[in-house]
Amino acid sequence: MTKLIVMVAAPQINVQKAETSKLQSFSFENLPFGKYFTDHMLEADYEDGEWKNVEIKPYQPLLLDPSTAAIHYGQAIFEGIKAYKDSEGNAFIFRPHDNFKRFNISAERLKMPAVPEEIFIEGMRLLIDIDKNWIPSKEDHSLYIRPFMFSTEATLGVKPSDSYKFMIILSPSGPYYSKPMRIYVEEKYSRAAPGGIGFAKAAGNYATSLLPTAEAHKLGYDQVLWTDPFEHKYVQEIGTMNVFFIIGDKAYTPELESGTILAGVTRDSAITILKEMGYDVVEDKINIEQIIKAHKAGELREVFGTGTAATISPIKELRYEDYVMEFKVDEWTVSPELKKRLNDIRNCKVADRFGWMFKI
Numbered sequence: 001m002t003k004l005i006v007m008v009a010a011p012q013i014n015v016q017k018a019e020t021s022k023l024q025s026f027s028f029e030n031l032p033f034g035k036y037f038t039d040h041m042l043e044a045d046y047e048d049g050e051w052k053n054v055e056i057k058p059y060q061p062l063l064l065d066p067s068t069a070a071i072h073y074g075q076a077i078f079e080g081i082k083a084y085k086d087s088e089g090n091a092f093i094f095r096p097h098d099n100f101k102r103f104n105i106s107a108e109r110l111k112m113p114a115v116p117e118e119i120f121i122e123g124m125r126l127l128i129d130i131d132k133n134w135i136p137s138k139e140d141h142s143l144y145i146r147p148f149m150f151s152t153e154a155t156l157g158v159k160p161s162d163s164y165k166f167m168i169i170l171s172p173s174g175p176y177y178s179k180p181m182r183i184y185v186e187e188k189y190s191r192a193a194p195g196g197i198g199f200a201k202a203a204g205n206y207a208t209s210l211l212p213t214a215e216a217h218k219l220g221y222d223q224v225l226w227t228d229p230f231e232h233k234y235v236q237e238i239g240t241m242n243v244f245f246i247i248g249d250k251a252y253t254p255e256l257e258s259g260t261i262l263a264g265v266t267r268d269s270a271i272t273i274l275k276e277m278g279y280d281v282v283e284d285k286i287n288i289e290q291i292i293k294a295h296k297a298g299e300l301r302e303v304f305g306t307g308t309a310a311t312i313s314p315i316k317e318l319r320y321e322d323y324v325m326e327f328k329v330d331e332w333t334v335s336p337e338l339k340k341r342l343n344d345i346r347n348c349k350v351a352d353r354f355g356w357m358f359k360i
């Protein structure tokens with residue numbers, strides 16, 4: 001093993017490089033989302049009230065005590081970020097500081113320690129610099145970055161853990177959803193309630209979605225549109241994405257104030273670009289009846305999801321009880337233009353006019 005020490009602000013990040021790269025036998029053709037991982041990973045431990053042992057090392061399994069708290073009580077959070085490269089091979093990360101801020105908001109809600117910028121951002125920058133040859137260059141492909149933290153105390157007592165692990169792994173990935181989706185409006189299960197953890201990127205939020213999504217699949221739908229837990233009327237998110245409706249010359253998306261919705265970085269980017277395209281963006285409570293009324297009046301033009309993994313994903317069918325709304329996605333103009341403008345920035349084809357691209 002080659003060992004070197006790279007000094008960044010504080011704390012120090014130790015680097016242990018893999019002797020051989022898996023890249024030599026890796027194919028970038030038909031890349032699925034999140035299945036393959038690069039040569040290295042970052043790992044850091046929180047013990048005795050401080051972050052230590054910050055290390056970039058060859059990608060490898062973890063050895064955990066069976067009583068590790070996260071496995072039992074779910075004190076676990078994560079982020080999703082993407083890296084791209086320009087035509088000269090320079091690597092960029094899309095808005096990592098926004099994900100860094102959201103990560104520590106999630107950490108606070110789950111009673112976990114904050115991760116310092118020197119580890120989250122500098123560690124990510126260094127890790128990607130080492131594995132930059134893994135960044136795909138094909139359309140709709142990227143290097144998906146997965147920072148995550150979980151409690152590591154070996155105890156069955158229900159309490160905040162006294163130790164944690166923070167890690168970053170990297171996955172060269174293709175599109176998350178490859179075709180327009182069929183969605184139904186969920187009226188039985190709930191994803192989030194005010195006062196809960198809907199705004200946090202907590203592992204448990206994704207666990208609760210699995211049974212409702214499996215039931216949606218049985219009915220021939222791809223995902224559900226989550227609604228409020230009291231009346232099942234106010235829309236929240238679609239699957240793992242934020243949701244947008246284009247009605248007339250306005251774009252509508254649910255407001256974040258009730259704390260039930262993830263403050264998506266792609267959601268925020270979409271709002272910025274839609275405004276640049278001349279649309280009024282309304283962030284408000286959205287009643288499903290309002291969507292149906294717009295559909296009946298012929299004013300509901302487009303429905304799409306936004307997310308880091310999913311980017312901008314069109315919805316071709318939306319069903320509420322017995323009312324089915326079908327869309328001719330091929331004829332849409334707004335979300336394709338939004339997606340193009342976003343991708344052009346991320347693939348460095350146009351100037352980074354919003355300061356979103358963080359150069360490695």
Ligand code: COI
Pocket residue numbers: 079080081206240307308309310
């Ligand atoms: C992301 O967009 O990064 C997500 O949160 C989706 C992920 C759970 C696959």
